[in-house]
Amino acid sequence: MTASPPDFAPLRTERLTLRPLRLDDAPALHRLVNDWEVAKTLARVPFPYPRELAATWIAATWSQIGAGEAWHLAITTEESGAEQLIGCVGLTLSRDRKAAELGYWVGRRYWGQGIAPEAATRLCRWALATLEIVTIRASALRDNPRSQAVLRRIGLRPAGEGVQTFLSRGGPMPVLLFEGGREEITGDAPPPAAAEAPAGGKPIVLVAAVALVDADGRVLLARRPEGKPLAGLWEFPGGKVHPGETPEAALIRELKEELDIDVSAACLGPFTFASHSYENFHLLMPLYLCRRWQGEVRAAEGQALAWVRPQKLGGYAMPPADKPLVAMLRDFL
Numbered sequence: 306m307t308a309s310p311p312d313f314a315p316l317r318t319e320r321l322t323l324r325p326l327r328l329d330d331a332p333a334l335h336r337l338v339n340d341w342e343v344a345k346t347l348a349r350v351p352f353p354y355p356r357e358l359a360a361t362w363i364a365a366t367w368s369q370i371g372a373g374e375a376w377h378l379a380i381t382t383e384e385s386g387a388e389q390l391i392g393c394v395g396l397t398l399s400r401d402r403k404a405a406e407l408g409y410w411v412g413r414r415y416w417g418q419g420i421a422p423e424a425a426t427r428l429c430r431w432a433l434a435t436l437e438i439v440t441i442r443a444s445a446l447r448d449n450p451r452s453q454a455v456l457r458r459i460g461l462r463p464a465g466e467g468v469q470t471f472l473s474r475g476g477p478m479p480v481l482l483f484e485g486g487r488e489e490i491t492g493d494a495p496p497p498a499a500a501e502a503p504a505g506g507k508p509i510v511l512v513a514a515v516a517l518v519d520a521d522g523r524v525l526l527a528r529r530p531e532g533k534p535l536a537g538l539w540e541f542p543g544g545k546v547h548p549g550e551t552p553e554a555a556l557i558r559e560l561k562e563e564l565d566i567d568v569s570a571a572c573l574g575p576f577t578f579a580s581h582s583y584e585n586f587h588l589l590m591p592l593y594l595c596r597r598w599q600g601e602v603r604a605a606e607g608q609a610l611a612w613v614r615p616q617k618l619g620g621y622a623m624p625p626a627d628k629p630l631v632a633m634l635r636d637f638l
């Protein structure tokens with residue numbers, strides 16, 4: 306068992322901090338969760354909640370974070386200058402690591418303030434941008450409309466009914482199942498364009514992108530970082546063409562900024578283009594092919610990068626506009 310809290314940069318919202326639990330959280334955790342109104346809604350929490358279980362569970366959450374299996378975090382807030390534990394929120398990966406099960410609880414005196422949806426949305430956004438998951442699942446007791454409302458507020462949709470064993474209730478109980486993906490949770494419509502919308506239509510946004518191909522025939526994908534629209538999706542490096550710029554000049558600039566490589570316009574071969582309607586704008590994106598550049602590709606903006614064999618591109622979640630491009634690349638390379 307891990308002996309100290311794992312390295313995990315706290316996630317913040319306007320009111321809350323989500324961070325690994327610490328052993329000195331044990332007394333507050335015990336006090337908050339050893340409350341029938343809280344415990345009765347939780348499948349894996351016994352009632353009464355033994356004092357020593359708090360520290361054991363906290364240490365177990367450290368091992369799970371270290372192993373990349375589950376992230377159970379403390380929800381804290383600041384009250385009169387002091388940090389207060391007010392609940393917990395967690396995600397547990399499925400065996401195939403494509404889905405995660407969401408769970409949370411909030412101490413009774415903090416109910417009715419929207420803490421659970423705020424914390425859960427923050428953790429889900431982090432997970433969708435950082436892990437390889439595509440689905441978030443959750444369940445709520447059929448007799449717990451408050452929790453069902455939280456799950457709906459996060460963006461999850463009903464996905465049937467089930468039965469789950471509840472330690473606190475001493476047996477199986479009927480639950481409602483919920484699930485959702487990136488679109489439901491992040492509400493990701495790409496950003497409105499800077500240009501004025503032409504009458505009756507969406508503005509056209511020009512984005513230049515490139516498939517960098519290395520000597521082994523692998524293509525470079527970059528992961529859109531948390532905080533940007535479509536966070537967590539993999540894309541071809543590139544970016545918006547600024548006013549007065551050519552697409553080639555935009556790419557040369559973006560590749561220097563994002564990957565710290567030098568490319569000349571002569572090495573950018575036009576390959577194909579995407580023309581795709583997003584909710585707020587229409588994307589027009591020439592895709593170039595480039596096999597020669599100067600310098601070593603590095604993630605200059607801290608983004609995740611992957612060199613991917615053309616046959617494996619389908620395994621990476623990409624923006625909808627990229628789907629036809631991927632098929633064409635696969636055929637060409």
Ligand SMILES: Nc1nc2c([nH]c(=O)n2[C@H]2C[C@H](O)[C@@H](COP(=O)(O)OP(=O)(O)OP(=O)(O)O)O2)c(=O)[nH]1
Pocket residue numbers: 495496512513514534535539540541542543544545546588624625626627
């Ligand atoms: N670079 C790139 N963008 C793509 C791809 N597919 C796709 O739909 N897009 C969309 C996502 C964004 O809405 C838009 C690119 O805009 P962006 O915001 O990333 O551009 P940027 O790097 O100039 O960023 P910023 O300075 O505006 O933050 O194009 C792709 O494969 N590569």
